[in-house]
Amino acid sequence: MGPTIKDVAKAAGVSITTVSRVLNQYSDVNPKTRTKVLKVVEQLGYRPNSVARSLVMNRTNTVGLVVSDLSRSRNGHHFMFDVLCGINDRVQELGYDLVLFSTSTTAQKKTPYLDFVRQRRVDGVLMMGIRLDDPYTHEVVEASVPSVLIDVPLISETCSYVTTDSVVGAKLAVEHLLELGHRRIGFVNGHAQAAVSKERLQGYRIALEAAGMAFDPELVYYGNFEQEDGANGTAELLRKFPDLSAIFFASDLMALGALKYLQTHSLPVPNSLSIVGYDDIELASLMQPALTTVRQKRYEMGQSAAETLIRMLEQNEKGRGIVLPPELVVRETTGVHEETTSDI
Amino acid sequence: MGPTIKDVAKAAGVSITTVSRVLNQYSDVNPKTRTKVLKVVEQLGYRPNSVARSLVMNRTNTVGLVVSDLSRSRNGHHFMFDVLCGINDRVQELGYDLVLFSTSTTAQKKTPYLDFVRQRRVDGVLMMGIRLDDPYTHEVVEASVPSVLIDVPLISETCSYVTTDSVVGAKLAVEHLLELGHRRIGFVNGHAQAAVSKERLQGYRIALEAAGMAFDPELVYYGNFEQEDGANGTAELLRKFPDLSAIFFASDLMALGALKYLQTHSLPVPNSLSIVGYDDIELASLMQPALTTVRQKRYEMGQSAAETLIRMLEQNEKGRGIVLPPELVVRETTGVHEETTSDI
DNA sequence: CGTTGTATCGAAAACGTTTTCGATATCTAT
DNA sequence: ATAGATATCGAAAACGTTTTCGATACAACG
Numbered sequence: 001m002g003p004t005i006k007d008v009a010k011a012a013g014v015s016i017t018t019v020s021r022v023l024n025q026y027s028d029v030n031p032k033t034r035t036k037v038l039k040v041v042e043q044l045g046y047r048p049n050s051v052a053r054s055l056v057m058n059r060t061n062t063v064g065l066v067v068s069d070l071s072r073s074r075n076g077h078h079f080m081f082d083v084l085c086g087i088n089d090r091v092q093e094l095g096y097d098l099v100l101f102s103t104s105t106t107a108q109k110k111t112p113y114l115d116f117v118r119q120r121r122v123d124g125v126l127m128m129g130i131r132l133d134d135p136y137t138h139e140v141v142e143a144s145v146p147s148v149l150i151d152v153p154l155i156s157e158t159c160s161y162v163t164t165d166s167v168v169g170a171k172l173a174v175e176h177l178l179e180l181g182h183r184r185i186g187f188v189n190g191h192a193q194a195a196v197s198k199e200r201l202q203g204y205r206i207a208l209e210a211a212g213m214a215f216d217p218e219l220v221y222y223g224n225f226e227q228e229d230g231a232n233g234t235a236e237l238l239r240k241f242p243d244l245s246a247i248f249f250a251s252d253l254m255a256l257g258a259l260k261y262l263q264t265h266s267l268p269v270p271n272s273l274s275i276v277g278y279d280d281i282e283l284a285s286l287m288q289p290a291l292t293t294v295r296q297k298r299y300e301m302g303q304s305a306a307e308t309l310i311r312m313l314e315q316n317e318k319g320r321g322i323v324l325p326p327e328l329v330v331r332e333t334t335g336v337h338e339e340t341t342s343d344i
Numbered sequence: 345m346g347p348t349i350k351d352v353a354k355a356a357g358v359s360i361t362t363v364s365r366v367l368n369q370y371s372d373v374n375p376k377t378r379t380k381v382l383k384v385v386e387q388l389g390y391r392p393n394s395v396a397r398s399l400v401m402n403r404t405n406t407v408g409l410v411v412s413d414l415s416r417s418r419n420g421h422h423f424m425f426d427v428l429c430g431i432n433d434r435v436q437e438l439g440y441d442l443v444l445f446s447t448s449t450t451a452q453k454k455t456p457y458l459d460f461v462r463q464r465r466v467d468g469v470l471m472m473g474i475r476l477d478d479p480y481t482h483e484v485v486e487a488s489v490p491s492v493l494i495d496v497p498l499i500s501e502t503c504s505y506v507t508t509d510s511v512v513g514a515k516l517a518v519e520h521l522l523e524l525g526h527r528r529i530g531f532v533n534g535h536a537q538a539a540v541s542k543e544r545l546q547g548y549r550i551a552l553e554a555a556g557m558a559f560d561p562e563l564v565y566y567g568n569f570e571q572e573d574g575a576n577g578t579a580e581l582l583r584k585f586p587d588l589s590a591i592f593f594a595s596d597l598m599a600l601g602a603l604k605y606l607q608t609h610s611l612p613v614p615n616s617l618s619i620v621g622y623d624d625i626e627l628a629s630l631m632q633p634a635l636t637t638v639r640q641k642r643y644e645m646g647q648s649a650a651e652t653l654i655r656m657l658e659q660n661e662k663g664r665g666i667v668l669p670p671e672l673v674v675r676e677t678t679g680v681h682e683e684t685t686s687d688i
Numbered sequence: 689c690g691t692t693g694t695a696t697c698g699a700a701a702a703c704g705t706t707t708t709c710g711a712t713a714t715c716t717a718t
Numbered sequence: 719a720t721a722g723a724t725a726t727c728g729a730a731a732a733c734g735t736t737t738t739c740g741a742t743a744c745a746a747c748g
Contacts, residue, residue: 015698016734017736018697018698033696033697047463051733052734052735054735055399055733055736056735057736070433071430088414099444100444118391283627349704350704360704361727362728395703395705397706398705400704
């Protein structure tokens, strides 16, 4: 293959120690020999072998991104890709390489987290799409290699997380609906093994109770963030509560499924039912009518995750939690609730 | 950190050579010592250091995926993510790690391709989103490390490509429009530095000429695959050709932009204008009306790319081209062209 | 002139593997 | 019993770096 440091040393008439010194900007090398070495490096087109360097330095300058069910969930598509972009950009800016691993609950049972990270020799790991009951979730917080979780609020010496505040996100959504006069508001949540689901449920409940309304567990349906779950959820909620006037969905995809369902059943949105989604994926602004939703800054989440991981690596920072603020985006799927004549 | 092969050897009372032998399934080791070693490996929780292994073997079991403008283009989003998933899954199945690099035309001028790959020590590289005039495009075909290009039809000893046949894709679209009676058909293409643009233009032209119609360069507009290009393109084409009855777009996103434009100008689709897109992104089936388009199997492209790269690595296969068939998906944005009264 | 300090450099160990080469012991065939 | 084949193993080199330790030369200082 290419020339090694030995070739450079020989050609420059110095020792490999000296070559290493000039390449790593050490001070104790004569300016003349420095330029001499650099010229030879240029001539030979020498590039240091990062594998050899990693071996002796015991660090790879590489972070792993493990994502659960990357190509499985459609909802993940919209959410994860932006986060991935943010991670990738920031990691690269900070001089690291990013290696991608997808996993699944079953795969995690086969290969313990530590095996995984010790073999791959990544300096740190980012994790996303993981469930609360996944094996890795608990292994990661106790591991000695730094990590940051996305949307899983766990902290340890070596483990941080970044998320966007789902309880205020849900609160924003529900408060918006309350202001529009809605009194019976359904909630189609994500699966219970997502931390955000718990938080969104909490936010939903807080908003209701702050308005002096009772929380009714029957009003919440658990889906899996996917389109069909939205349709099924609205169908069931509407069956149980014919007087429902609004539904809050834990993902835009579920809201879309609901919208489709309502349209095929000739139930106009927002006139017969107001709906609000979660995430603000690209689709949200494009559907007809455009979806009212809660925006998460996904790209920024990725950037932030990469940044805190690398700070843990380089500045020995301890684990901490970073929570970004969500943002309500009002579009066309929410309208004021017209009181029914029965009120008179 | 964890135990090394030396620790295992000592604990098992054998040499490191023997440990290496049992770990790599060599035959010349006594069954008794093999089980003994394996037991010690289990007890100590030993995992081989892949960095050390890479150094001596001179291969990293890692492939690089370099993608241009990963987080820049919205159109890339829809296209690239599925390909990425396919790549990632297949690479992992075949026992490799995937490391992600994003680049850009300007970044490529700073760091030559060879520097990049020699330093990172990847065994092979996959490339996507790259332009015909990008520096890497030509460096990659002459490099000694195997590579496969996605949607750039270049072949060399060490370089393959996978793409889906854009000339038949365009032909399918245009033939469909011709069959519906359209006679003046516009084409909003992608930028000229994408190989697929040339092919789609060719397919467009072939289909027209096969129907006995002249190719008019004035009927093609060059955009950048993005939504606003679709709107601009239709605006311009409609200005130049008031009797236009159909437009073929080189991306679904441009078709969407066109649809929005047409809707705000009260031009019903497909009644006043038929439109067909390209890619069949998720949005296509979701828009109102649902988009007629040409489907590319993106996930399969990714799988296929990963597969051929690894075959080149392991079976020393030479570079070759793989072209997948596209597929016309007829939905609601194309309708028969009603002849105008001027024909009488 | 001797001593100390500084600038500059090289030899060699170390990182954790794989692999080559050879050594020993056991087995088979004559 | 002996020669050769085979099974099993270990010593050591090699991969390409970084880093420690010390060596040398020369200047400055008393």
